[in-house]
Amino acid sequence: MTVSIRLQIKTMYNDFSIKEQAIADYILENSGKVGHSSISDLANELEIADSTFFQFTKKIGFNGFKDFKIAMLIQENDLSAISIHENIQKDDTELTMAQKVFDSNISTLTDTRKLLREEDLKQAGNIINSSKRLFLFGVGGSEIVATDAYHKFLRSPIPVFHSTDYHIQLMEVSLMTNEDCAIIISHTGRSKETICIAKFVKESGAKIIVVTSQASSPLAKLGDVVFLSLSEETEFRSEALASRIAQLSIIDSLYVIFRFFNQEKSEKSITKVRHVISGIKK
Known part of the structure; x- marks a missing residue:
């Protein structure tokens, strides 16, 4: 996928079923763990069938879980970088706040450009x-x-x-x-x-x-x-x-x-x- 899995999930979130939203929430909240887990481990933790998780990965554009997992590992560093400017903290200076806004805008343009065909x-x-x-x-x-x-x-x-x-x-x-x-x-x-x-x-x-x-x-x-x-x-x-x-x-x-x-x-x-x-x- 050319755009981050995180953003792909956010884009499609409102069209997921309740069970799919639960999978989406888990991936968004545990991105570091997901890339290092087996499909059975993730399915057990979510109390769903392996096939349900497999079908979810296909729905968001992958050939299957293996393809999805490889992409998660490749994008792991990018996701860590996103989290740096994702939230403005209470102790941030005004300059830091402004820089985070700029970082977010730059990220927005970069991710949107990847989707242009x-x-x-x-x-x-x-x-x-x-x-x-x-x-x-x-x-x-x-x-x-x-x-x-x-x-x-x-x-x-x-x-x-x-x-x-x-x-x-x-x-x-x-x-x-x-x-x-x-x-x-x-x-x-x-x-x-x-x-x-x-x-x-x-x-x-x-x-x-x-x-x-x-x-x-x-x-x-x-x-x-x-x-x-x-x-x-x-x-x-x-x-x-x-x-x-x-x-x-x-x-x-x-x-x-x-x-x-x-x-x-x-x-x-x-x-x-x-x-x-x-x-x-x-």
Whole structure:
């Protein structure tokens, strides 16, 4: 696996059964022990069948327990490094706290970059490039990422639409056609409002690019292309804060890719924007 087992488990956690969540919790809490134990020892401790643990390792992307155990041993040092900045301690100085936040953000970007696939980036670029209009949707903290995307894509040749008001977002989605596309952002991928928007987009026939932290979330299942943002957190930061850094970077990547699909038109768009803005900076 290219991403840490710890983050893979966190990404899929909400879609595990109760028994699978118990296995996941054990691995997260005893990562050092798991890599040095047999499947029978782990199954006995969890009071489950060997086959149950074996099937869990397959569910998170491995060929079986042996493959999983090797990956655990390889990543053991990485997991130890993560724990250094995972929690802010009471006795930490302000500088140490800030450094841990930076370390967490760096880790978030590194882990998210490992999940990027060229075919997904190409497909997303082609979707935007072949669409007449681009719509951006997000609520709560994700709306901030959507607004940032709107600010960027305004400089591109494609007509772009975004509103901070959810009711207006619903009105916008009602006007979408199969010639349009949407980028929909949600940290959990489970927001009722966002899923409602995605279903309406799907009904219109428009393509959907999803940016989320949950691979098996309802929103991810509605996407034509899905980009995952993964993050380790410090104790006093919500998950959405760290994942936002990765989501912004994914949006930046899509913007740059689309611009290079349309270099001449993009340069004209940017020139027009710069010309207008320069008038108020003198």
